[in-house]
Amino acid sequence: MVRTTQLFRKARKTFQDLRLLQILQSEIAHELSSTPCQNYENxxxxxxxxxxxxxxxxxxxxxxxxxxxxxxxxxxxxxxxxxxxxxxxxxxxxxxxxxxxxxxxxxxxxxxxxxxxxxxxxxxxxxxxxxxxxxxxxxxxxxxxxxxxxxxxxxxxxxxxxxxxxxxxxxxxxxxxxxxxxxxxxxxYLNWLKNVEYSIAKRESNEL
The missing domain is CATH 3.10.280.10 (Mitochondrial glycoprotein)
Structure with missing residues (x-):
């Protein structure tokens, strides 16, 4: 029973991390495509x-x-x-x-x-x-x-x-x-997002 609980907690944490990675990657893609200054470049x-x-x-x-x-x-x-x-x-x-x-x-x-x-x-x-x-x-x-x-x-x-x-x-x-x-x-902000994404992805790879 204890082992089952531990596996359940690990699976839930993995799912949460994967969901967070998806959110981070979506936000990074949005920031990269967002150019609010494009009409003011020169x-x-x-x-x-x-x-x-x-x-x-x-x-x-x-x-x-x-x-x-x-x-x-x-x-x-x-x-x-x-x-x-x-x-x-x-x-x-x-x-x-x-x-x-x-x-x-x-x-x-x-x-x-x-x-x-x-x-x-x-x-x-x-x-x-x-x-x-x-x-x-x-x-x-x-x-x-x-x-x-x-x-x-x-x-x-x-x-x-x-x-x-x-x-x-x-x-x-x-x-x-x-x-x-x-x-x-x-x-x-982009650098911060990428650093968080890298940290979570690295932690997930180490736990596999």
């Missing part, structure tokens, strides 16, 4: 910026640009929360932190921005916050960063956005980030 470029960090194990990407004047622009970008019910090509907004510094000056400007498709094939960025920081040591959350961006004069808000555009934060760059980070997430 619409973006990071030509003005150098990719400084883009690890396969991390969620973010860091870009840097050094202007002829010596001024540096550093962008850190990653995907924001999933927007449930959204039926566009890109289900997540891009969240960007942009820091602008001048040579020989410890102070810097920091901007918090968001990027999402506008429904017309574009991806203009939205400026959420702008800060003047006395040094890079003042990036902590406890430091007072001035009034809220929405309370600033609308003309100043527009001028700050134009300031970033003049430093290369234009639509070709935001298109690049929107496509690149969604593709990166899809690639990481």
């Amino acid at each position: 619409n973006g470029s990071s030509s003005h910026f150098t990719v400084e960090h883009d690890s396969l194990k991390s969620q973010d990407v860091v870009l840097r640009r050094k202007m002829d004047s010596g001024e540096e622009v550093v962008i850190s970008a990653l995907l924001g929360p999933l927007r449930f019910g959204y039926d566009g090509a890109f289900p997540r907004e891009i969240l960007m932190k942009i820091c602008v510094s001048k040579p020989g000056v410890s102070s810097l400007l920091q901007f918090d921005c968001g990027v999402s498709e506008d429904g017309h094939g574009g991806s203009p960025f939205k400026l959420y916050n702008a800060y003047y920081l006395r040094s890079s040591d003042c990036l902590g959350p406890s430091v007072y960063r001035g009034p809220s961006f929405s309370s600033l004069d609308p003309r100043l808000q527009d001028a700050l956005k134009e300031y970033l555009i003049s430093r290369g934060v234009e639509e070709s760059l935001t298109n690049f980030l929107l496509i690149h980070l969604h593709k990166k997430e899809q690639g990481q």
